[in-house]
Amino acid sequence: MDEASEGVVKKFMFLNRKAPYGTIYALESLEVVLISAAFDQDVSLAFVDDGVYQIVKGQHTKGIDQKNFSPTYRALEGYDIEKLYVEKEGLEARGLTEDDLLVDVTVLSAAEMANLMAEQDVVISF
Amino acid sequence: MKFGILINEGPYNHQASDSAYLFAKAAIEKGHQVPRVFFYHDGVYNSTKLTEPPQDDRHIVNRWSKLAQDHKVDLVVCVAAGLRRGIKDEILAPGFRISGLGQLVEAGIQCDRLVTFGD
Amino acid sequence: MLHIVNKSPSERNAFDSCLRLATKGSAVLLIEDAVYAATKGTAAAAQLQAAMADLKVYVLAPDMEARGMAGRVLEGVNLVDYGGFVDLAAEHNTCQSWL
Numbered sequence: 001m002d003e004a005s006e007g008v009v010k011k012f013m014f015l016n017r018k019a020p021y022g023t024i025y026a027l028e029s030l031e032v033v034l035i036s037a038a039f040d041q042d043v044s045l046a047f048v049d050d051g052v053y054q055i056v057k058g059q060h061t062k063g064i065d066q067k068n069f070s071p072t073y074r075a076l077e078g079y080d081i082e083k084l085y086v087e088k089e090g091l092e093a094r095g096l097t098e099d100d101l102l103v104d105v106t107v108l109s110a111a112e113m114a115n116l117m118a119e120q121d122v123v124i125s126f
Numbered sequence: 127m128k129f130g131i132l133i134n135e136g137p138y139n140h141q142a143s144d145s146a147y148l149f150a151k152a153a154i155e156k157g158h159q160v161p162r163v164f165f166y167h168d169g170v171y172n173s174t175k176l177t178e179p180p181q182d183d184r185h186i187v188n189r190w191s192k193l194a195q196d197h198k199v200d201l202v203v204c205v206a207a208g209l210r211r212g213i214k215d216e217i218l219a220p221g222f223r224i225s226g227l228g229q230l231v232e233a234g235i236q237c238d239r240l241v242t243f244g245d
Numbered sequence: 246m247l248h249i250v251n252k253s254p255s256e257r258n259a260f261d262s263c264l265r266l267a268t269k270g271s272a273v274l275l276i277e278d279a280v281y282a283a284t285k286g287t288a289a290a291a292q293l294q295a296a297m298a299d300l301k302v303y304v305l306a307p308d309m310e311a312r313g314m315a316g317r318v319l320e321g322v323n324l325v326d327y328g329g330f331v332d333l334a335a336e337h338n339t340c341q342s343w344l
Contacts, residue, residue, distance in 0.1 A: 008235050008236075010234065010235055012231075012234060025134075028166065028167055028206075028207060031206060031227060032166075032230060032231070035226070035227040035230075035231055038228065038231075039228070039231050039235065041231070041235065122234040122235075124132070124230075124234065124242065126134065126167070126244070
């Protein structure tokens with residue numbers, strides 16, 4: 001691709017629907033999110049379905065010999081990625097509340113989440 | 127119209143790469159462009175020239191190589207995902223190149239649509 | 246928006262989540278194992294039929310045929326080939342894959 005992407009600002013949503021550790025999607029999704037910060041786009045992260053498990057407090061991964069990447073979600077603010085959304089129904093269906101999460105998020109109803117998704121230019125889902 | 131494609135699964139195990147290929151081919155036949163296909167997660171396994179399927183099966187890797195050659199499709203394999211899985215320059219099939227995740231974000235910005243195929 | 250689902254509704258929740266989060270007037274395309282959602286007599290078929298009041302539903306015919314389901318397609322769904330898939334992706338501003 002030849003033309004420069006400078007100046008173009010699109011609404012990017014990274015939609016996370018998978019739990020961490022059982023598969024690599026959550027970690028590799030976070031890697032894309034961090035890179036996207038360098039492109040000055042309008043980035044949102046949405047945690048839907050099992051995706052909310054990515055940001056629960058108290059993850060200790062020593063026993064499974066994997067890197068605990070959950071602290072990185074707290075570092076996103078430093079990359080100017082501050083729009084984190086969680087679907088209320090998904091949270092409740094998993095017996096969780098906002099207090100169980102390790103980052104500040106905006107909790108949205110399914111209808112609100114649907115509208116937010118519909119506003120996006122690019123949705124990347126893992 | 128420009129279609130960017132993201133493939134998140136390896137060949138044969140999952141239909142993702144087949145669906146993506148048939149989509150890309152149909153798009154090109156309709157006069158659209160597919161400037162870039164980005165291979166991420168296990169999708170990086172689509173790029174190795176060591177792939178040898180049985181003769182009566184489709185050759186998923188060669189199919190991508192040919193599409194790249196015939197229609198100038200940029201086949202980009204994620205460096206981080208590739209290194210994790212043993213995918214390096216010396217085993218890449220023709221038409222593939224290794225680069226960073228920025229190439230995926232760039233495809234999202236520059237293409238009119240980004241279509242994802244995965245599990 | 247074009248919502249693309251590729252999972253069987255009896256294996257994963259992608260189909261349910263898609264129907265829950267697709268806004269009125271959007272299009273849903275069922276590909277790969279998701280085509281089973283558009284076959285007669287399944288639990289998903291009833292859900293899909295109800296959803297069709299608000300959503301346009303398309304099914305990738307080659308995936309339906311490959312799975313021996315061509316004769317069981319639910320009434321009211323639109324069958325498309327890969328060219329039709331491309332047209333749908335072009336007609337809608339954003340494509341969202343429910344992986």
